[in-house]
Amino acid sequence: MKFSVDRDVLAEAVTWTARSLSPRPPVPVLSGLLLKAGSGTVSLSSFDYEISANLQFAADVAEEGTVLVSGRLLADICRSLPSAPVEIATDGAKITLSCRNSRFNLATMPENDYPELPALPPIGGVVDGGAFAQAVSQVIIAASRDDTLPILTGVRIEFEGETMTLLSTDRYRLAMRELTWRPSSAGLSTSVLVKARTLNEVARTLGSGGDLSIALSDANELIGFESGGRRTTSLLVDGDYPKIRSLFPDATPIHASVRTADLVEAVRRVSLVAERNTPIRMAFTEGTLALDAGTGEDAQASEAIEATLTGEPITVAFNPHYLSEGLGAFTTDHVRFSFTTPPKPAVVSAQQDADGEELTDYRYLLMPVRLPNQ
Template sequence: MKFRVERDVLAEAVTWTARSLSPRPPVPVLSGLLIKAESGSLSIASFDYEISARLQIAADIAEEGTILVSGRLLAEICRSLPSAPVEVETDGSKVTLTCRNSRFNLATMPVAEYPELPALPEVSGVVDGDAFAQAVSQVIIAASRDDTLPILTGVRMEIEDDLITFLATDRYRLALRELSWKPSTPGISTSALVKAKTLNEVAKTLGGAGDLNIAFSDDSELIGFESGGRRTTSLLVDGDYPKIRSLFPDNTPIHATVETSALVEAVRRVSLVAERNTPVRLAFTDGQVTLDAGTGEDAQASEALEASLIGDDITVAFNPHYLSEGLGAFPSKYVRFSFTTPPKPAVISAQEELTGDDREDYRYLLMPVRLPNQ
């Protein structure tokens, strides 16, 4: 095999594909990247039995062939090369990379031992990549990071015709985001539980390339994403996701609206004195919200902001980290808190004006910390 390709093109392609490599591969060959040179293009792929990634780039192919080389090492080498064309050539069980005066010899691994890559299922529909990336970023903050509960480390995707609903929870908060898409089959109804980490990688690396194809396998075991000549597949998380939609209250008599950026900064400042596992308290009254943290002889902080309140005065307390992450996911000028009673979950949604209706395409439900007098 022998080919020539620009360093920047090769480095980006290798780096993207190597992202999917497992840090602890089950067998040595799965630490490698499978590189095929044929028909005027270069195919680079990775696979760890759970996630696969594959792309094609244009290259000057002098001699067709297939090699398997250490992915992480190749990625580091490509990033370190000078900005100039790279020539890659095999010599027996070795592969040589040459770029100006730099030359690297790498050992290859047996291609015959590499497992067959899963095929991308038939495309189920298309979604705007930027909108998909934003939706994923808003939802994954609520996914659990505790691997002892693998089901909660996933994001549930519910598809009903032209609407995708993303759901995630770690038992202390819940995020729901609705997104329109164009299904290949009108009236489609399906669901998938995808690892939050996988969705995040897809959103970051494929979301900005225009339209994103989403493919669900017929056996409900695999999901695939494709955009800009890059494709990735992932096994779905196995198990029954809890029915968390019912946690959103049907009726919320108390509503408070606050400017998003001002509240984010106030929470950041006040929570500086919140010791580990202690909450930030928010007291909503007509015309303002007062934030405070700290008790007794410890450091204390408080800050008041303008707010609009509909309903009775209410005081609630939240984990400052969960509150900050939730507020940071809203791009709207204002956020609206909807309450039933202080000990019950609060729902945060987007609002464009200080008074008016909220937008419900994204909702963040947060469990409060119970105060002593509640």
């Protein structure tokens, strides 16, 4: 095998493919990247039995061939090379990388031991990559990071006609985002559970490439994503996801609207004195939201900002980290808090302005911390 390609093209391709490599591969060959040079193109692949990645790029191929080489080492080398054409050629049991005056010799791995990558399932539909990336960023904040509960480390994606719904929860909060997509079949109705970190990687690396194709297997075991000549597949999380939609209240008699930027800054300042497991208290009255944290002889902080209230005054308390993460997911000028009673979950949603209507495509449900008098 022998080919040459611009250093920037090679480094970007190798870096993206190497992202899927496991830090602790089950077998040594799965630490490698598989390079296949054909007529005018080079294919790069990685696989760890759970996640696969594959892309192709144009190159000046002098000799066709296949080689397996350490992926992380190759990525480190490619990023360190000067900005110039790179030539890669096999030399017996090694490959040689040459770029200007730099030259590296790497041992190859037995490509015959490398497993075959799973085929991309049938394309279930297409979604705008940017909209999908934003939806994922809004939802994954509520996914659990506790691997002892693998079900909750996933994001449930429901497909119903032209509507795609993403849901996640860690038992203390819940995020739900709806967006439109273009299904291949008008009557498509299914759901999958994808690891949040996998979905986040897909959104970050494929979301900017325009349309994103989503592939769904008939056996409901595998999901695939493809955009801009890059594709990745992932095994789905096995298990029954809790029916969390029912946690959203049917009616909320108390509503409050707050300017997003003002609230984000106020929460950031007040939470400086909120020690671990200490909540921020929020007292909503007509025209004002008062925030405070800290008790007794410890440090204390308070701040009041403008708010619009509909319904009875209400005082609630929230985990400051969960509250900050939720507020950071909103892009509108105002956010709306909807309440039933103080001990019940609150729903945070978007509003374009103080008197505007609630936008329900993204909702963030937050469990309050019970106060002593509640």
